[in-house]
Structures are given as structure tokens and as C-alpha cells.
Amino acid sequence: MAPIGLTDVAITDFVVNQRHGVKGLVDVISPKTLPSCYIQLPEKRVTTEKLIMEAATTGRGSLSTPVIPVIDVSDWKDPSVAEEICEAAATLGFFQIVNHGVSVDEQNELRAAGRGFFDLPTEEKKRYWEGSSVSDTAWYMTSFNPSKEAKLEWRDYLKFEYLSDQVDFAATWPTVCRNEVVNHSNRMKPIGRKILEILMNNLNARVEEQTLMGTLRMNVNYYPECPDPKLTVGTGYHCDINTLTLLLQDDILGSLYARYGDKWLHIPPVMGAIVVNIGDMLQILSNDRYKSVEHLVMASRFLSRISFAYYCGPSYDSVIEPLREVLEKGEKPLYKATMYSDYMKYYFARPHTGSKTIESIKLP
Numbered sequence: 001m002a003p004i005g006l007t008d009v010a011i012t013d014f015v016v017n018q019r020h021g022v023k024g025l026v027d028v029i030s031p032k033t034l035p036s037c038y039i040q041l042p043e044k045r046v047t048t049e050k051l052i053m054e055a056a057t058t059g060r061g062s063l064s065t066p067v068i069p070v071i072d073v074s075d076w077k078d079p080s081v082a083e084e085i086c087e088a089a090a091t092l093g094f095f096q097i098v099n100h101g102v103s104v105d106e107q108n109e110l111r112a113a114g115r116g117f118f119d120l121p122t123e124e125k126k127r128y129w130e131g132s133s134v135s136d137t138a139w140y141m142t143s144f145n146p147s148k149e150a151k152l153e154w155r156d157y158l159k160f161e162y163l164s165d166q167v168d169f170a171a172t173w174p175t176v177c178r179n180e181v182v183n184h185s186n187r188m189k190p191i192g193r194k195i196l197e198i199l200m201n202n203l204n205a206r207v208e209e210q211t212l213m214g215t216l217r218m219n220v221n222y223y224p225e226c227p228d229p230k231l232t233v234g235t236g237y238h239c240d241i242n243t244l245t246l247l248l249q250d251d252i253l254g255s256l257y258a259r260y261g262d263k264w265l266h267i268p269p270v271m272g273a274i275v276v277n278i279g280d281m282l283q284i285l286s287n288d289r290y291k292s293v294e295h296l297v298m299a300s301r302f303l304s305r306i307s308f309a310y311y312c313g314p315s316y317d318s319v320i321e322p323l324r325e326v327l328e329k330g331e332k333p334l335y336k337a338t339m340y341s342d343y344m345k346y347y348f349a350r351p352h353t354g355s356k357t358i359e360s361i362k363l364p
């Protein structure tokens with residue numbers, strides 16, 4: 001039900017057309033009930049019976065309760081690190097890493113800087129609105145793809161594209177978080193490279209860096225407190241389309257979930273950890289050995305949440321197909337060759353649609 005005096009149309013107009021975002025809705029109007037433009041269809045929502053809560057935050061779990069592994073990467077050369085990473089990539093599609101060298105203080109500085117952007121006056125944030133942003137490589141938007149969505153998602157986000165080969169690539173970025181966002185890429189890139197190297201070695205494959213991490217992007221996601229989180233989603237279920245995502249999540253329990261059969265498996269916040277997940281491009285290159293798994297985010301009733309998803313992906317003109325090394329023994333390729341820029345266009349032209357993007361290029 002829309003707050004008194006405000007129709008659904010008026011709310012959507014305020015959030016999307018007037019560019020206040022969902023944070024603006026909460027700050028200015030603070031609806032006591034969830035406006036119906038945010039009430040998702042039942043199949044898009046997460047209800048208690050669809051949840052698997054973890055038995056413990058670390059360890060391997062019991063047969064009936066899977067657990068997202070927390071992997072200590074203080075020694076990247078330790079063969080058990082590679083083993084655990086490859087095992088997780090081939091099963092749950094998600095794992096967490098700790099002792100990766102990026103301190104909690106550094107992570108908190110990034111969080112504060114990210115919040116600094118969302119706390120700016122609306123007029124200032126609007127300058128970055130997608131489609132008319134003052135920056136070619138930083139955009140601010142709400143939901144995921146509001147012009148295509150039947151219902152909105154309870155999230156605002158700021159997206160960055162790192163063109164680090166260009167001098168001053170960050171010159172047009174919001175000053176409130178620019179240095180921290182640049183620094184974060186410098187910290188994440190070598191970690192992404194290490195993990196991709198491990199995953200490719202395991203396939204006995206040599207793949208150029210351009211194909212695995214030729215584009216580097218980041219989403220700063222902001223989820224304001226929500227009057228009725230069970231009726232909506234923060235980020236609707238989707239698979240990441242890139243090769244590898246390194247996610248810094250917040251410390252709110254019950255936010256991030258990954259698909260496990262017909263249920264959702266909680267990915268608990270672990271202090272200082274980075275959540276890593278496999279994207280569609282790695283599933284294609286590995287001909288399904290590595291799994292790109294659907295995931296979603298629930299908003300919280302009383303707390304706002306910020307997360308930083310650092311995406312390694314192929315360069316736009318890379319043509320991605322199952323690797324020769326993987327097919328060597330006569331295995332049938334499962335996907336047709338696709339240029340990454342075409343794949344991105346397909347994904348960003350639609351609402352969040354789970355694993356449908358990869359299905360669109362599946363060979364019969």
C-alpha cells in the first residue's frame with residue numbers, strides 16, 4: 001500500500017524520474033509500509049521456508065547443511081588453498097577468503113567513503129545519474145533497470161569503470177570516494193589475478209589476462225532500511241556475467257544468499273573477509289566445470305547496508321567460448337562463442353533474470 005497521499009506512480013516518479021533513489025524515498029518520505037511498486041512477485045521473494053541457514057560460520061558443514069567455505073589465503077602457494085578454491089568454484093560457486101592482506105581498517109575507510117557518496121545532497125548525486133552523468137565512467141542509478149522492471153528493487157548503486165590505462169581516469173569521479181575507490185581496485189586486482197591463475201592452472205589452460213580481467217568495474221550498492229524486507233528484494237536474484245567477483249559485504253546477517261538447489265544458502269558476514277563468486281564467463285570458458293550461481297540480497301528492517309562488488313571481466317571485444325584445453329578429450333562445447341560486449345548488452349537490457357543470460361547462448 002502506498003503511503004497516504006502518494007500513489008505508486010508518484011513514488012516511482014519521485015524515486016526514478018526525479019532521481020531521488022530509494023534512499024531519497026526513505027530520507028524524505030519515510031513510508032511506514034512498503035509501496036506496492038516495491039512488492040515483488042512471490043517467486044522473486046525470499047520466504048523462511050526457502051532459506052538454509054548455516055550450521056556454523058566456518059568448516060565444511062554436514063551433509064544436509066552446506067557451508068560456504070572460508071579459505072585462509074595467507075600462503076597462496078599452499079596447494080590446499082588452490083584445492084579449496086577449485087572445489088568451491090566447481091560446487092557452490094562461492095567462497096570467502098581471509099588473510100588476503102587488505103586490513104579491516106582499509107575496508108572500513110572504503111565503506112565510509114561509499115556512504116559519503118550516498119549521504120550527499122540529492123542535487124549533487126543527481127549529476128551522476130546514468131544516461132546524463134558528468135562522468136563517462138561513473139554512474140548512479142536505482143533498482144537495476146527501472147525502465148524494464150515490473151517492480152523496483154530496494155537498492156541504489158554507483159558504478160565505476162576502471163580505465164586505468166588512461167591518465168586521470170578517475171578525474172570525473174565523485175571526490176568524496178574517489179581515492180578510496182581507486183585504491184580498492186589496486187588492492188583487489190592482484191587478488192583477482194591470483195584466483196584466476198589458480199582456476200586456470202587447474203584446467204591446464206593458458207588464458208590471456210585481457211580475456212580474464214580486461215575490464216574492471218565496481219558496483220557500490222546501497223540498501224536503505226526497508227519497512228517490509230520480506231515483500232521485496234534488495235538485489236533480485238541474478239548470476240554475475242563477468243569472470244570473477246570480489247565482494248566486500250557489510251556486517252548485517254541475513255543479507256546475501258546464494259542458490260542451493262531450490263533453496264537459498266546464507267552467506268554470513270565474516271569480519272575482514274572478501275566473498276568471491278564465479279561469473280558466467282568462467283562457467284562458459286570451463287564448459288560448466290566452474291559454476292556461476294544465482295544470488296540475491298535482502299534489505300534489512302532497521303539498518304542500511306553498503307557493499308562493494310569488484311568485477312573482473314573479459315575485455316569488451318573478447319570472444320568467449322569453452323577453452324580448447326577443456327574440450328581436448330572430445331568433450332562437446334556447451335556454449336556458442338559470444339563477444340563479451342554482446343553478452344553485456346543482453347544482460348543490461350533486461351530486468352534481473354536469474355540464470356537466463358547464460359541459457360541464451362547454450363548450444364542445443
Ligand SMILES: O=C(O)CCC(=O)C(=O)O
Binds near residue numbers: 297309
Ligand atoms: O550487495 C551484495 O552483497 C551483492 C550485490 C551483487 O550481487 C552485485 O552487485 O552483483
Ligand SMILES: [Fe+2]
Binds near residue numbers: 238239240295
Ligand atoms: Fe552479483
